[in-house]
Amino acid sequence: MSTNPYFNFESEPTMPELMYREALNQALAEEMERDANVYLIGEEVGRYNGAFKVSQGLLDKFGSARIIDAPIAELGFTGLSVGAAMVGLRPVVEMMTWNFAILAMDQIVNNAAKLRHMSGGQLRCPIVFRGPGGAGGRLSSQHSQALEANYAHFPGLKVIAPATPADAKGMLKAAIRDDNPVVMFEGERLYAIKGEVPEGEHVVPLGKADVKREGTDVTIITWSRMYYFCMQAAEELAKEGISVEVLDLRTLRPLDEEAILASVRKTNRAVIVEEGWVLAGVGASVVDIIQSKAFDDLDAPVERVTGLDVNMSYAANLENATQPDAPKIIAAVKKVLYREGA
Amino acid sequence: MASSYSKELLLDMYRKMYLIRRFEERAGQQYTLGKIAGFCHLYIGQEAVAVGPAEALRPDDYMLSAYRDHGQPLARGSDAGMVMAELMGRGTGYSKGKGGSMHIFDIEHHFYGGYGIVGGQIPLAAGMAFASRYRNEDRVTVCYFGDAAANQGSFHETLNMASKWKLPVIYICENNRYGMGTAISRTSAVPEIYKRASAYDMRGEPVDGMDVLTMYEAVKDAAEYCRAGKGPVLLEANTYRFRGHSMADPATYRTKQEVEAERKGDPIPKLRAYMQKHGMAEDSVFETIEEEVKALVDQAVKFADESPEPSLDELWRDTIVEEGEEDVRPRERVLGQKVNWPKYPSGQELKVTWDLEPREQAEAADKKAGLIR
Numbered sequence: 081m082s083t084n085p086y087f088n089f090e091s092e093p094t095m096p097e098l099m100y101r102e103a104l105n106q107a108l109a110e111e112m113e114r115d116a117n118v119y120l121i122g123e124e125v126g127r128y129n130g131a132f133k134v135s136q137g138l139l140d141k142f143g144s145a146r147i148i149d150a151p152i153a154e155l156g157f158t159g160l161s162v163g164a165a166m167v168g169l170r171p172v173v174e175m176m177t178w179n180f181a182i183l184a185m186d187q188i189v190n191n192a193a194k195l196r197h198m199s200g201g202q203l204r205c206p207i208v209f210r211g212p213g214g215a216g217g218r219l220s221s222q223h224s225q226a227l228e229a230n231y232a233h234f235p236g237l238k239v240i241a242p243a244t245p246a247d248a249k250g251m252l253k254a255a256i257r258d259d260n261p262v263v264m265f266e267g268e269r270l271y272a273i274k275g276e277v278p279e280g281e282h283v284v285p286l287g288k289a290d291v292k293r294e295g296t297d298v299t300i301i302t303w304s305r306m307y308y309f310c311m312q313a314a315e316e317l318a319k320e321g322i323s324v325e326v327l328d329l330r331t332l333r334p335l336d337e338e339a340i341l342a343s344v345r346k347t348n349r350a351v352i353v354e355e356g357w358v359l360a361g362v363g364a365s366v367v368d369i370i371q372s373k374a375f376d377d378l379d380a381p382v383e384r385v386t387g388l389d390v391n392m393s394y395a396a397n398l399e400n401a402t403q404p405d406a407p408k409i410i411a412a413v414k415k416v417l418y419r420e421g422a
Numbered sequence: 423m424a425s426s427y428s429k430e431l432l433l434d435m436y437r438k439m440y441l442i443r444r445f446e447e448r449a450g451q452q453y454t455l456g457k458i459a460g461f462c463h464l465y466i467g468q469e470a471v472a473v474g475p476a477e478a479l480r481p482d483d484y485m486l487s488a489y490r491d492h493g494q495p496l497a498r499g500s501d502a503g504m505v506m507a508e509l510m511g512r513g514t515g516y517s518k519g520k521g522g523s524m525h526i527f528d529i530e531h532h533f534y535g536g537y538g539i540v541g542g543q544i545p546l547a548a549g550m551a552f553a554s555r556y557r558n559e560d561r562v563t564v565c566y567f568g569d570a571a572a573n574q575g576s577f578h579e580t581l582n583m584a585s586k587w588k589l590p591v592i593y594i595c596e597n598n599r600y601g602m603g604t605a606i607s608r609t610s611a612v613p614e615i616y617k618r619a620s621a622y623d624m625r626g627e628p629v630d631g632m633d634v635l636t637m638y639e640a641v642k643d644a645a646e647y648c649r650a651g652k653g654p655v656l657l658e659a660n661t662y663r664f665r666g667h668s669m670a671d672p673a674t675y676r677t678k679q680e681v682e683a684e685r686k687g688d689p690i691p692k693l694r695a696y697m698q699k700h701g702m703a704e705d706s707v708f709e710t711i712e713e714e715v716k717a718l719v720d721q722a723v724k725f726a727d728e729s730p731e732p733s734l735d736e737l738w739r740d741t742i743v744e745e746g747e748e749d750v751r752p753r754e755r756v757l758g759q760k761v762n763w764p765k766y767p768s769g770q771e772l773k774v775t776w777d778l779e780p781r782e783q784a785e786a787a788d789k790k791a792g793l794i795r
Binding site: 114115116117118119127143144145146148149150151153155156157158159160161162163164165166167168169170186187190191195196197198199200201202203204235236238259260 | 484515516517518519520521525527528529534535537538539542543544545546547548549550551552553556575576579580582583586739740741742743749750751752764766768769770772773774776777778779780781784
């Protein structure tokens, strides 16, 4: 049985169950074993074993040249690693949270994302920037934000946000092997979630969405932590006889247009659930893809469920009200189905 | 009094400085003709800062710079025509016309780019030096930046790491006394940039940036220091740009008298005077070099002028590396010349043998600090 705090999956495990953080740890260890060019740098990744324990035990295994405790200087150690990637190392840069990475954004978007273009194809930048994103835990405005839309905006980056432990492992492995800069959003509230994770060589290709739940009446498109609220909503709706398909985008740049369109053409209705803010969100681009390429297949306008257009509050009730949740998703699904009470 | 330098070395320095000067003059001219657009930051006056180090380094040492970046690659042997083509936005430029004046890249000559964000390249250089240590290679990285960049957080964050981890990187601050139009003394609590190294327990020195031999010696010495694993070096090259910040800048913030006075320190006639004083070359030798360089620059302008613009499908290339895609070798692509492309050991061949923070050392430090483990 899963110990998922959001949703209990009732299926018998056939593979080892790992926490999301353990799956990431496994991916890091396996890739570092496989390729000595891979190193991990970040605040507290070494002797502290990781602020969120993703790098637990890696310092003992790989030594201080490959598991590097960085000073609290995000721009500095991020830029340093971009430089190392320019000459062929394959750094993994851990952001203690993506909130702090705002300080390093210049290095990610002005250097890593543009090096190949500005050099006319002479350089490549094989680097992974990863760390927890998303809201929650009553941390107020500066620590509680879903920032993936910012990075999805930039050509030259790949942006991924896996929801499950298995995807976390497989996508981190793929990201480390990718020759492009990859920005990886993990869920700060997902690290303790358990799920089945294939052992050893389990690589999930970047750029491919995944139908996590098949359905016929409506498609919910989502990623990262919101996936669990969507699954919860889908279960609830199933009790009312509404069949929901849940499409987990997993990669936000490039978007898997084919998977989005295939699902919408099947269900003819779509709800997009995004933790971040409504304006210029990733979901806005998904709507654009649907309306420009599958307009004739739609039976209702596409709905978006997003974080409210405000900064995050500390107070528990305000924090909860700011974020999407299962009831809001259920209401949106009913709206696109023209059901009463929506 | 005999000079301790060989005639060949000094003539090569002269030729390179003269090449940069003529190239930049022609670039300025092409800008006024509307053939070069965007920003075009000329290097005129600062030639010694690029040429001294280029001669002092090994060909496989890494180098990178800011947006005033035409001089360094020319000093390292880049093709003048391909640099000019890049300035003119032609498909034959080093970056196929996608980078322009501020982003010259010539990986074959280990020139890892010009960068347009003030101070943005400073951490990159530390990372390249870090990679050298990681792979147990003894090459050094030289990073140019301007005086104004020394006030950026990237400078301070990077010097701290570079010194703590003893990275083989030489930072050359080209102090031309103005951050765009603002005198460095108006924006800096400590306008002597080299002094800031002391805050990070690293070596910092002022150097006469108007003297190519002083630059040569300083970088030779710094490179030895770096290769010996002693850590990074900050050199402050005191220099002067004879022109504005960019071609768009008439430089009205400086007095005529100031510029006239600085022009008397022109590094090119200075080297020539040195050689003549030591009886190392006749006038005719310099004249021959100057004629050759003028012809080379003429040819570079002609090459760029006659080159086609990049094809529109280039828009969709060089953003994301596709699987199995090869990196672009510009000289091979444009001139059909076989090039030496840097090859790095694969993860299988590489053995990482050093410690950034050896366990015993870390534990001893903890004990000393009274931390119980």
